[in-house]
Amino acid sequence: MTLIEMLITLVIGAMILTALGGVVYQGLQFHAAAIERNELSLNGHFAMERMVTALRDTRLLLLPFNDNDSTAWDESVRNVLAVSLPLSTNLDHDGFPDADDDRDGLVDEDLPNGRTKDLTPGIYLIDDDGDGSIDEGTSNFDDDENNSIANEDPINGLDDDNDNTIDEDPGSDMNGDGCPGICGVDDDGDGQIDEGDTADDDEDGFVDEDWYNPLVFYMDNTTLKERTPVPWDEDGNGNVGGRDFISSDIADNVSLFRVERISRGNGRATLVDITLELTGPNGDTITLHSRTRVGGGS
DSSP states (O other), X not given: OOHHHHHHHHHHHHHHHHHHHHHHHHHHHHHHHHHHHHHHHHHHHHHHHHHHHHHHHOSOEEESOOOOTTSSSOTTEESEEEEEOOTTOOTTOSSSOTTOTTOSSOSSOBOOSSTTOSSSSSSTTSOSSSSSOSSOSSOTTOTTOOXXXXXXXXXXXXXXXXXXXXXXXXXXXXXXXXXXXSTTOXXXXXXXXXXXXXXXXXXXXXXXXXXXXXXXXXXXXTEEEEEEEOSSOSSOSSSOSTTOEEEEEEESSEEEEEEEEEOOOXXXXXXXXXXXXXXXXXXXXXXXXXXXXXXXXX
């Protein structure tokens, strides 16, 4: 083989290797992108399933509120979702749902002045009304954070404060009728009517012992978190209440989390529309969407 032939062979070989290198590099890029999309999809579907299951199993949608015509922002479209803790949750394995705070077999039947018992307006550390401020207000019992008087919307099926959301700010006399339990009714079946304190909604001799336990999904930078109330003294203040919870990350790289409350009226169940978008480090994006009936079961 002459020198010229050798050089020609080397040039051709280099060209082939360069072409193969480009193909291999492109293949590795496609493989990495596929892995990223798969991870985004798995994370997104896991997070969406957590929220959809919570909505189906809950008894009450706490956030978002309905739109309030007297404000300049949209309360029903938020980046936070809060529901009352489903009855299937029993973290301390005591045979009672964690939502049954007084372990009497009933749930959410004797609310305190602040319905989540966390000594802050609305839900602790959450912007309930979507005005950009957290836990603001002049009263710790202002459940809807509207800077108005507290306890202005008892649980009676009416929109007492004309904000387009019903029963969202009750007092310790939950239905606001001035009687223990329901006026004229033997609530606890003991043969007596309206006995005890007006704040004793179940007429069992105790007051304010069973509150709403909010299960909250919210954003922390680009991480979607799930906040679960626990039936023990997690914050170490000597009492169990609305500030006792654990938080966990359920999705990273979240570029959009949109929750919309859709109230249909005429006694029909409320719907919640959720859009979840995840964007990976290389720019790959997946978008998930769900519309779920509140309390619809599985």
